[in-house]
Amino acid sequence: MKSSNKYINLLLTTLVSILIGAVIMLALGYNPIEAYIQLFKGAFVGKLNFGTTLQKFTPLLLTSIAFVISSRVGVSNVGVEGELYLGAIAAAWVGFTFKGVPGPILILLCLIVAIIIGAAWAYIPGSLRAYLGVNEVCVTILMNYVAIYITSYLVNGPLSAKTGVPQTPTIAEGAKLAKILKPSQASAGLFIAIAVVIIIYWILQKSTIGYKFTSVGLNPMYAQYVGISPQKTMINAMLLSGAVGGLAGALEVLGTYGYFLDNFSSGIAFDGMLAALIVKNDIKMVPFMAFFLAVLKSGALGMERYTGIPKSIVDTIIAIFIIFATMEDLFAFVQKRKAKKSEAATSGQN
Amino acid sequence: MNEYIIEMTDITKNFGTVKAVQDGQFNLKKGEIHSLIGENGAGKSTMMKILYGIYPNDSGTIKIRGEEITNITPKIAIEHQIGMVHQEFMLVKELTVLENIILGFEPKKKITIDFDKARKEIQKYIDTYNMDIQLNKRINQISVGEAQRVEIIKTLYRGAEIVILDEPTAVLTPQECVKFFEILNNMKADGKSIVFISHKLNEVMEISDRITVMRQGKFVDTVNKKDTNTAELAKMMVGREVFLNVEKKKSKVGNTILKVDNLWTSGEKELSKIRGASLEVKEGEIVGIAGIDGNGQSELIEAITGLRKVEKGTVTLEGINITNLSPLKIRKAGVTHIPEDRNLRGLNKGMTIMDNLVAVKVDKKPFANGIAQDKKAIQNFSEELIKKFDIRPNNPSALAQALSGGNAQKIVVAREIDADGKLLIASQPTRGVDIGAIESIRKILNDVKAKGKGILLVSSDLEEILSLSDRIIVMYEGRITGTMNAEDANENNIGMLMMGGNPEDAKKSAMRGDGTLL
Numbered sequence: 040m041k042s043s044n045k046y047i048n049l050l051l052t053t054l055v056s057i058l059i060g061a062v063i064m065l066a067l068g069y070n071p072i073e074a075y076i077q078l079f080k081g082a083f084v085g086k087l088n089f090g091t092t093l094q095k096f097t098p099l100l101l102t103s104i105a106f107v108i109s110s111r112v113g114v115s116n117v118g119v120e121g122e123l124y125l126g127a128i129a130a131a132w133v134g135f136t137f138k139g140v141p142g143p144i145l146i147l148l149c150l151i152v153a154i155i156i157g158a159a160w161a162y163i164p165g166s167l168r169a170y171l172g173v174n175e176v177c178v179t180i181l182m183n184y185v186a187i188y189i190t191s192y193l194v195n196g197p198l199s200a201k202t203g204v205p206q207t208p209t210i211a212e213g214a215k216l217a218k219i220l221k222p223s224q225a226s227a228g229l230f231i232a233i234a235v236v237i238i239i240y241w242i243l244q245k246s247t248i249g250y251k252f253t254s255v256g257l258n259p260m261y262a263q264y265v266g267i268s269p270q271k272t273m274i275n276a277m278l279l280s281g282a283v284g285g286l287a288g289a290l291e292v293l294g295t296y297g298y299f300l301d302n303f304s305s306g307i308a309f310d311g312m313l314a315a316l317i318v319k320n321d322i323k324m325v326p327f328m329a330f331f332l333a334v335l336k337s338g339a340l341g342m343e344r345y346t347g348i349p350k351s352i353v354d355t356i357i358a359i360f361i362i363f364a365t366m367e368d369l370f371a372f373v374q375k376r377k378a379k380k381s382e383a384a385t386s387g388q389n
Numbered sequence: 390m391n392e393y394i395i396e397m398t399d400i401t402k403n404f405g406t407v408k409a410v411q412d413g414q415f416n417l418k419k420g421e422i423h424s425l426i427g428e429n430g431a432g433k434s435t436m437m438k439i440l441y442g443i444y445p446n447d448s449g450t451i452k453i454r455g456e457e458i459t460n461i462t463p464k465i466a467i468e469h470q471i472g473m474v475h476q477e478f479m480l481v482k483e484l485t486v487l488e489n490i491i492l493g494f495e496p497k498k499k500i501t502i503d504f505d506k507a508r509k510e511i512q513k514y515i516d517t518y519n520m521d522i523q524l525n526k527r528i529n530q531i532s533v534g535e536a537q538r539v540e541i542i543k544t545l546y547r548g549a550e551i552v553i554l555d556e557p558t559a560v561l562t563p564q565e566c567v568k569f570f571e572i573l574n575n576m577k578a579d580g581k582s583i584v585f586i587s588h589k590l591n592e593v594m595e596i597s598d599r600i601t602v603m604r605q606g607k608f609v610d611t612v613n614k615k616d617t618n619t620a621e622l623a624k625m626m627v628g629r630e631v632f633l634n635v636e637k638k639k640s641k642v643g644n645t646i647l648k649v650d651n652l653w654t655s656g657e658k659e660l661s662k663i664r665g666a667s668l669e670v671k672e673g674e675i676v677g678i679a680g681i682d683g684n685g686q687s688e689l690i691e692a693i694t695g696l697r698k699v700e701k702g703t704v705t706l707e708g709i710n711i712t713n714l715s716p717l718k719i720r721k722a723g724v725t726h727i728p729e730d731r732n733l734r735g736l737n738k739g740m741t742i743m744d745n746l747v748a749v750k751v752d753k754k755p756f757a758n759g760i761a762q763d764k765k766a767i768q769n770f771s772e773e774l775i776k777k778f779d780i781r782p783n784n785p786s787a788l789a790q791a792l793s794g795g796n797a798q799k800i801v802v803a804r805e806i807d808a809d810g811k812l813l814i815a816s817q818p819t820r821g822v823d824i825g826a827i828e829s830i831r832k833i834l835n836d837v838k839a840k841g842k843g844i845l846l847v848s849s850d851l852e853e854i855l856s857l858s859d860r861i862i863v864m865y866e867g868r869i870t871g872t873m874n875a876e877d878a879n880e881n882n883i884g885m886l887m888m889g890g891n892p893e894d895a896k897k898s899a900m901r902g903d904g905t906l907l
């Protein structure tokens with residue numbers, strides 16, 4: 040009963056935020072119905088549009104799952120963005136350096152290096168938190184800047200393609216993932232992402248690793264007492280989270296761009312984190328939320344093009360969405376009052 | 390005129406499908422101390438929370454001073470001069486005692502708070518009831534006993550004539566209890582009416598005028614103290630005869646299992662909390678550690694089990710040095726441990742019963758193949774343990790937080806007994822559990838002893854130590870102040886050691902069999 044409530048709440052928040060978005064559009068003198076139709080079309084109708092939605096969905100899915108993983112042990116990994124950047128540039132470097140290596144092996148190599156780099160980057164805040172109690176939110180936020188500036192330096196300096204645009208040379212043809220739904224930018228990376236999410240789901244829900252994550256996240260003192268080291272478990276979760284973040288970056292390079300472009304992400308991982316936060320890190324719902332955000336993001340382009348409504352209105356809707364989702368208590372309160380009223384009514388009859 | 394100031398009739402209260410109170414009857418006379426007793430989950434606290442307006446009652450009537458009151462809220466309750474001291478204190482740790490007491494009811498001098506007036510008024514209560522509190526200290530600087538007195542003054546300051554105390558003695562040492570009862574008697578003499586919720590029968594018999602017993606959400610009876618005794622009350626509470634004093638059987642005492650040699654460790658706040666403790670536990674014996682809470686028992690146990698760093702000295706298990714190994718390795722060496730605080734360490738309340746039961750075997754076959762968990766095996770295993778240890782509810786997928794204190798403790802006991810170690814460390818194994826569970830846990834400990842295992846028992850309940858142990862060790866301020874065989878021990882000589890008395894004197898008085906010094 041409780042879990043169905045949760046889904047109803049989410050549906051309610053979705054509707055309310057779309058409604059408020061409509062009111063804002065009306066206030067700005069636009070036609071909201073037209074806007075939403077265009078938004079829907081922009082996200083789903085036509086190969087290009089739907090492909091763009093899927094292309095945006097892939098990194099959102101992975102980064103949101105990365106956030107869910109660390110949340111299991113009670114650690115907030117806000118550093119997925121940094122891991123994504125570092126993973127991306129590592130994959131690009133492998134991709135354009137080892138051009139002689141045959142395709143499938145090169146792809147695997149790119150992904151593995153990106154995963155290792157992402158995990159290693161997450162190890163730093165993870166171990167600081169586990170052994171010294173340093174707040175991981177601060178550390179990861181600051182480390183994002185470090186990571187982004189490192190990639191920025193590399194792509195403007197040693198790894199530059201020297202074309203005037205801050206990007207690396209193009210990776211080997213063999214390392215590029217097959218495109219789907221051409222002419223969009225979507226790629227087979229989507230399937231890799233889905234496979235990874237299924238594996239992560241299994242690890243978190245069905246394995247002893249997930250059991251230990253949950254034990255530590257819910258009660259570290261208990262975990263220590265039954266013989267599960269909270270420190271090691273926290274670090275393991277951060278390694279896994281960082282690995283998924285690094286993978287997300289690699290898929291962007293191998294699938295979407297074919298090279299590393301300075302500042303290419305502009306906050307993908309933060310959107311992923313929001314997707315996770317909106318559904319309170321419920322791993323079953325995170326993919327749907329990530330998809331929904333991808334729809335909004337890609338549909339916004341179409342909406343802007345055809346109605347002239349600035350696409351930032353979509354960001355406003357997402358923001359409202361988050362506010363309402365975190366205000367779950369509001370709906371709980373309304374339900375309680377209703378329950379009270381009906382209770383009073385029935386007791387009145389007695 | 391009506392002799393009762395509170396009358397609660399035919400109260401029912403359901404939480405979802407749980408029937409917390411089905412047939413609640415309670416009344417209170419002016420100027421009496423009325424105890425409300427029952428096992429955990431019998432509905433005592435719920436009844437009083439209904440009276441104080443925290444929960445609405447589903448049906449039934451509540452009369453205060455003859456006037457029927459509906460839809461009580463805490464605000465209305467306070468207006469009717471009812472005050473409640475909760476089990477968990479509701480104090481702001483960072484504020485001073487004075488600020489806490491007047492919080493929400495500050496006397497004003499124009500726009501500023503008139504602290505002088507408040508201080509004078511509160512001093513009046515302190516003097517009247519002989520309560521020893523320091524108004525200028527912050528809450529986090531005072532003891533639990535003092536914090537409780539602050540809670541009581543808070544209710545009085547808000548004008549309470551009727552004070553409800555929800556298990557007030559659970560957090561007090563025996564010495565603090567004596568003082569606490571004095572205060573209650575002073576309050577009674579001043580015409581206040583007191584509701585005393587407890588499940589400790591000897592306390593109830595000491596302090597009450599009348600006693601109401603509840604069982605499984607139902608009213609059993611209200612009796613005058615002078616017409617009853619503890620055995621009868623226990624029978625009413627549990628619904629059958631209870632045998633707490635299980636017959637002590639001597640087992641064959643074998644080789645030394647645990648040897649702690651000159652152990653030093655630090656506490657949370659003080660360095661060197663434990664200074665040079667040495668003890669031994671042999672096969673087939675229960676060694677009881679007596680002492681008032683906070684005299685280093687917790688730190689000693691944590692040091693032995695690897696949860697706290699040993700600074701000096703050694704811990705050996707059957708000749709193998711286990712000093713400062715990880716908790717996992719110490720478990721693997723054969724130590725099982727019922728921790729003193731099941732909420733903090735013993736259980737993961739957010740997880741299911743089966744996840745809690747399997748915790749120490751989670752990596753072992755058949756519960757795991759590699760890293761894949763076998764949920765079916767875990768479920769079967771849990772169902773077996775639930776049946777064997779009579780854990781209720783018997784659904785392995787229920788969350789641990791849904792369980793009453795006794796059943797929650799049974800999960801911990803079941804897990805540790807099933808782990809089948811060489812040494813069982815049982816720290817406060819029956820704290821906060823109901824009589825029925827106390828009976829079964831004590832029986833389990835004796836069974837473990839009979840199997841030839843060693844048990845190190847820590848309890849602040851002296852009666853428990855005396856009735857279970859073969860040898861008794863007393864701790865005071867981080868040191869072991871005495872060791873004696875159970876035959877030589879009694880409440881007096883152990884009690885004296887617990888309060889830091891001279892061990893020599895204690896021994897002499899043990900020989901004389903009384904508690905007097907010299």
